[in-house]
Amino acid sequence: MDKLFFKKTYHIIVQRVSKQRLHRRPEPESSIDDQEIIKGNLNDGLNGSLAVVYGIISTILDRYDFDNPRNALDIGTGTGVLLAKLAQLFPETSFTGIDISQAMLEIAQETTKKYKNIYLMLCNLHNLKATFDGKTFDLITWSLGLHHLKNNEEASKTISMLTDLLSPRGRLFIFDIERPKTLSGARFLADTFNNKYGYPYYQDSLNSYLAAFSYQEMEEIIKAASVKTYLHKRPFFINIFQYVIIPGARIKPKAQRHRPEFHYQGNQLFDYKLLKLAFGL
């Protein structure tokens, strides 16, 4: 057992038992335009811990019955690395990836270029209703983006608006960080998982941990969005991520789709297996 293993175990226990509640600090910026941050995001998504998160998201999506979506909208698509994986998971689905950052979309253009079922668009998510005017989607995915919103009220309103963009059989999937209970917990995450790709990306990651909503806040946000049914889950022994599916969905006993390939080794493989176990996948 190496030192990192004990540090991770210590962190998991502290986050489970701590009575502290770190206040939320909204992101200083919503759009991500800084080239150094984008570069860090891309490298983390291709080779780092973010690549493990994309594996977990793919595995979660693979386990729910989304009923072969004809079209899908990916919000705050960023570098497009996740979008490319989603396009592999749902090869028959036509994807539209939107982002507010032109610089991000230029990277996404490259990372998704071999997928014929992906279309990218510069768009602020708050203008989605006007932009798509009456169009609906069978699947809307929103990964690591909710924490960019200012407060609970804006988050509820946005979720409510997104459910209006769903087709009658459509589903909204939101995946995000669960805010650590302590500042040292947030620092531990950024130090351990996001420190390889330069200081601007490290600082941006730390900001994301601090801006994320707690599990309880997320419950309040969904309730205020007045959705009929939902499923809200987090790993059962690790407080680090959470996801929501609206309306609630049934987990399939067996995965059926061809999952995108991920080649994890060492710590990446360990983290993927741990998260998979903790999410009950």
Ligand SMILES: C[S@@+](CC[C@H](N)C(=O)[O-])C[C@H]1O[C@@H](n2cnc3c(N)ncnc32)[C@H](O)[C@@H]1O
């Ligand atoms: C942390 S990144 C997540 C990217 C990707 N979804 C992932 O999982 O890796 C958040 C993305 O949301 C975008 N974003 C922030 N506010 C937005 C808004 N109002 N409308 C559209 N995109 C937004 C940012 O520019 C950034 O690319």
